[in-house]
Amino acid sequence: MKTNNKKKLGxxxxxxxxxxxxxxxxxxxxLTCIKNPFVSKYVVQGLFYVVGQAFIRGMQMLVVPLVFVSIATGAAAIGDTKTLGKVGVKTVIFYLITTILAVTVALGVANLINPGQGANLSKLESIAKTATTTVSTTGAATKTSMVDTLLNIIPTNPVQALANGDMLAIIFFAVLIGIILAKLGDKTQQVHNLLNQCNDIMMEMTMxxxxxxxxxxxxxxxxxxxxxxxxxxxxxxxxxIAVILALAVQCLVVYQIMLKVTTxxxxxxxxxxxxxxxxxxxSTATSNATIPxxxxxxxxxxxxxxxxxxxxxPLGATVNMDGTSIMQGVAVVFVAQAFGIxxxxxxxxxxxxxxxxxSIGTAGVPSVGLITLTMVFNSVGLPVSGISMIMGIDRILDMIRTAVNITGDAVCTTVVAYQNGDVDKDVYYSDVKKDLEEAHSEA
Known part of the structure; x- marks a missing residue:
């Protein structure tokens, strides 16, 4: 009996x-037939457009419920860090700081390279309408003061925020619920279980x-x-190039400076x-596989x-997604420039x-980073259609992002352990001492 050894493509x-x-x-x-009325109307602007937009709408459908339940359950898990003492608090703060720095680095590098400048994606007829709407929305947003922008993070009506897709307000409300669930513990276990089940449903729907x-x-x-x-x-x-450069800066400069300064x-x-x-x-492109x-x-x-x-x-493999945050930061600038926004x-x-x-809710399922990218785009009024330019090449960048993610986890661990007196310097510098001993013996 013959066995089928063919490997299925991922x-x-x-x-x-x-x-x-x-x-x-x-x-x-x-190059050949774009001016043909049949090809242009029924293939390019017909079949290609309908199928592509159906997928974009499917991703948009997932954003609000997925982000809400995943961040609420993630915050509920992290909210119990007070029982772990100073180590838990320091770890969460460190991860949040490195993520903020990662997005900042990404935005800086992207504005330096200007990856989307001149692309003029607004030539795409149907997307151009979205871009026009977005420009007016973005223009209106610029009139909002910085104080109002910060205050708008706190929703006056959480249900309205969910209905309107107001992402910062949704995230704030979800984090607050997660922390309260962790604080109340067994009293709200049924609600916690319900959110976990909703999270499982949304993950399955994502797949x-x-x-x-x-x-x-x-x-x-x-x-x-x-x-x-x-x-x-x-x-x-x-x-x-912009993503890879930003990842390199984060891994080789930001993390290493933090390691040197703090330890x-x-x-x-x-x-x-x-x-x-x-x-x-x-090689594996998965943080979880590298934990041991x-x-x-x-x-x-x-x-x-x-x-x-x-x-x-393990906590870092779940919530510390600096590489993904860098991709999202560069993608925002790329799409904004490409659409002239x-x-x-x-x-x-x-x-x-x-x-x-x-970043609290991006772990667990492959390609969820693209769903949260949709959320980031929505938060500043960018056309979600721009993600189509990113999806195909994302696999190549994903491998590099994973290496950066686990490096951030290790640097954080070393810093926190050092501050708690849990790093053996003799082991840390063991190879250096061996090299010095060998050099002296040769001399």
Missing amino acids: LTTKIFIALILGALIGIVIN MVMKVAPVCVFCLIARTFSTLGYSVMFYMLKYM GLSPFVFLKKFFPVQAFAF MNIDTLYEKMGVSKRISSFTI HLSLANYITVIATATLA
């Missing part, structure tokens, strides 16, 4: 293939929508390239010893107590706040 591989095929077919249509992603991405990309031609590739490459330990020793874990994270290796490496090579790392590393200082602050708070 969802991310299918999406990447759909991107390539969609780009190729779109370029061919653009159902994502199963049709390859076909829909093909249509979205094919329509974009049919309308704009191969010049779009240049802007997609600039977007990739005095050598960043070079840290990077040298931690590189195998980064390589493993890069991360904890063991910190203990055996850096002398970090497992008493600390056994809490901080001006972002004010208030808009940038909103992006930082939204991406930071959303």
